[in-house]
Amino acid sequence: MFTLEEIPESRIAYLRRTGPYGVANIIQIEKIKSWAAANGLLRPDSAVLGIALDDPARTPPGDCRYDTCLVVPEDVELSHPGVRENHLAGGPHAVLTAAHTPEGLVDAWAGLFERLTTQGLAFDTTRPVLERYRPRLLAQHLCEICVPVL
Template sequence: MQMVIENLPSCRLAYVRQVGPYGPANAQAMNTLKQWAVKNQLLHESATLLGIPQDDPTTTPPEECRYDACIVITESKRLEDDIVEIGELSGGDYLICKVRHTAEDIQQAWNVIIPHLHASGYVMDNKPVIERYRWELLHQHWCEICVPVRPV
């Protein structure tokens, strides 16, 4: 598995929020976002989609877990719509882990990520983990797990 530290810049996002247990409803939120992005001509080869679970399901009741399906937007034009919200993602250092987009491969990645962080002199920072879907990876069924980090 490829793992590198990358400084992600702050960016503007359009997002659809799903509240409830993580799982199939997250994929539905992402599909809603994609349909909106196609309609607004934002889903193209330079597009970056993000999945951001906002809560830790081990400490947050399932019915209160929030998942944001996002697309990075650079246009300054107003995108008023009932479907999406507009927000900002603050940048910072992230451990980027490229993995196949399957539940099994993502789970296996987490078995490696935390020990790798500790061995590299980093710990998780207090920001949400991000699933990043860049165009060239999306069509090959790969994604990147972006873990916020800071030096020990």
């Protein structure tokens, strides 16, 4: 079951990885968390975001792009050769809480868009789907998939 949430536009720092989705994404998330912690940006209320930029059903695995992100204040200077900056478009999102395990995420993604439709919601294809990892949910072995909706 989805809940609706208005996610604000945000400045993000991110690392991009190209290749098959899976375990390597977890390693990438640890890299952004280490960088953020070393720069005093990882706080108890921080959220790490994972953004799969390509549909693996339509894109060869070796060409799939995955960004791991952290929302950062506008006044923070980003000083790491691999860390890039961008802005995340805000707006309404349908949020699904999922088990934070490989199986839990596979289950959550399976039929995700069909479930969205059955709840009368429409996917906004102009904005990316977010995997959101927040400390309070991770402590319960949970994470969220945030689908932009119209």
